[in-house]
Amino acid sequence: MxxxxxxxxxxxxxxxxxxxNYDIGPEMLRAFDEALAAEKSEAGREVIRQIQKNARIAREECVPxxxxxxxxxxxxxxxxxxxxxxxxxxxxxxxxxxxxxxxxxxxxxxxxxxxxxxxxxxxxxxxxxxxxxxxxxxxxxxxxGGGSENMSKQAMLKPADGLEGVKKFVLETVSAGGANACPPLVIGVGLGGTFEKSCILSKKAAMRSPFHRNPDPFYAALEDELKESLNKLGIGPMGYGGTVTVLGVNIEVHPCHLVALPVAVNVNCHADRHGEVEL
Amino acid sequence: MAEYILKTPLTDADVQKLRIGDSVRLSGTIYTARDAAHKRMVEGLDKGQPLPFDIKGSLVYYVGPSPTKPGNVIGSAGPTTAYRMDPYAPRLMEIGMKGMIAKGKRNDAVKEAMARHKVVYLGATGGAAALIAKCIKKCDIIAYEDLGPEAVRRLEVEDMPLVVVTDCHGGDLYIEGRKQYEVR
Incomplete structure (x- = not known):
């Protein structure tokens, strides 16, 4: 052994x-570049430019x-x-x-x-x-981060609520709390499992790169669809109004009980800091 | 949307010209306080104790910086979410606070108090904490040192980049800005 x-x-x-904590990493930087190109509001673009400058200072000067x-x-x-x-x-x-x-x-x-x-x-x-x-x-x-964590939510939907119910819950959660969570956001959705399993899955999803799609084409398409719908909310960078509210939506799924449809939405800010190591 | 260069302390006239969406470059002295410091300040006021700084014309920045690296003025210092200070903010407006710097929506009681006392709420970019720290030229802890990152600090800032997110005329950028871009 x-x-x-x-x-x-x-x-x-x-x-x-x-x-x-010092280096937000190449994938988030790429997401910021794409956000700057896509954002229609000038106030929103200024926020993204500040975020980009901030990322450079943090990395170069080794500060959070x-x-x-x-x-x-x-x-x-x-x-x-x-x-x-x-x-x-x-x-x-x-x-x-x-x-x-x-x-x-x-x-x-x-x-x-x-x-x-x-x-x-x-x-x-x-x-x-x-x-x-x-x-x-x-x-x-x-x-x-604590601010974005505070805007996260879980619901035990009815099976009859179905896919539409899931979409509605994700939209309502971001619509209500998005502006306070330092957008542009990365949204982690945990679907299925038990009450606690859905929350853990949503955290796992929120820590995934916004460029890595769910391997199941059905959920990959749902990720894209939710991203598009969320960006129509108009919240924009820092909530000042704009066309880029989320950088990505990541979904993780687990089998669930026949009476249940658990869904958890873990909200992550643009400071989506994560890293891996294998030993 | 206009651009303004503001220096502290702020007057009613400074505040009244500001409208949501305006950009502001702020220089001068500001004070930091967040959850625990607000609680202590307001409890102190209730007992008739003075605040640790001159509140007249002042701006309060809701921030809990990261620890200061040797050779730096302050650690990373971006804004925290403002709604947690909503229960305390109107009390400080009553006695002369003219501005708040933070991020996120405020409740109606805060917005009403802002209109009544001529106060502005300026948004700093959340998470842009290393960038904002660059605008801070001096930092001294002046009260509640035991609160660590939540201690009250006096900051000297230069050209701090801010946006008017709630003005004293009832304007709220979180509502108006979103309306412009929401697709129904």
Whole structure:
């Protein structure tokens, strides 16, 4: 059985987390270029130009793209043939602690939703584990901003609501909260599963590049259709009015119960910061 | 849509000429406060305690910056979402605050208070935190240091790029701007 040391996990994740906060990455930059070309409002274009300039400064000067350096969300796909020497959860949290301290990232995590005391090191991360075939560990990190997270929603629709009900819920969610969530947005939609599964899928979808379509042609077409509908809402960059409200819509799907149609919409801002590492 | 160069402190006349969609380049002294600082300031006022800065003609920026790297003036410093400060903002307008800098929609009570007290709400580009930090030339923590990123800071800014998103004449760019581009 292959062995990975806990410290290797910590070091690798810390690097990914710092880098994701400084460098928004080539795919988001491409999305901004396309947004600038597509946006019809001058106020909207000015916002996009500022976003582009901001991305360059953050990358070149190694400073956070956004001051809200987020809740650390980690999707950990752990191969069933790999042994971690040490505690994997502790190693992941140590990586986040190191990143947020060494990288001058903001510590935004409170110990308790009611007592609200800052933990001081941005831990604990929210970790979603999945055991997969193979002997590798794949960590996908996302720095999830709080403002856009607050505009996210879940609904247990009736099966009779069907596809139209899903479209309506996505549109209503973005229509109500989009302006507050720092558009242009990346929208993650989790469809199916149970109540909690739909939310986790929506997070996974929100952390996917807006250029990677769902492999199922039906859902890929739905992603495109929803993107078009959402951009007709008129919210525009920063909500100032315009034709680019979303950079992309990503859908993740899971089988569901015969009485259920769960749908979750995770709203991500233009600071869609994520990164991956395989060990 | 006009372009204005504004210097702090702001007067009623400064505020009254501004209309939604106008661009503003702001220079001068502004103060930072967000959720916890607003709560403390307003609770202090209720007990008859003074605010940590001169509120007359002032602009308050809703921001919780990231930690400052050695050699820099401040960390990344983009706006936070404003609606969480809605319960506190009218109280500060009553005693002379002239402007708020943040992002996102305000409620009707805030908009009514803005019209009554001649106050402007200026939008900064959310997430453009490294860019905005470049406009901040000086930063001093002046109160509530224990609140960390939420402490009250006095900032000297130069040419901070802003947009009038809610004016004192009842205009709201989040409503009017969207109307222009919404396809029904």
């Amino acid at each position: 292959r062995t990975v040391k806990a410290e290797e996990v910590t070091e690798a994740l810390a690097k990914v987390a710092v880098n994701a 793209y956004c001051q809200d350096t987020g809740f650390a969300v980690v999707f950990a796909e752990v191969g069933q043939d790999v042994h971690v020497e040490g505690n994997l959860t502790d190693a992941i949290n140590a990586g986040i602690r190191k990143a947020y301290s060494d990288g001058y990232l903001r510590k935004s995590i409170l110990n308790d939703p009611i007592q609200r005391k800052n933990t001081g090191d941005n831990t604990p991360a929210v970790i979603h584990y999945e055991v997969v075939p193979g002997d590798k560990i794949r960590l996908t990190f996302g720095a999830k």
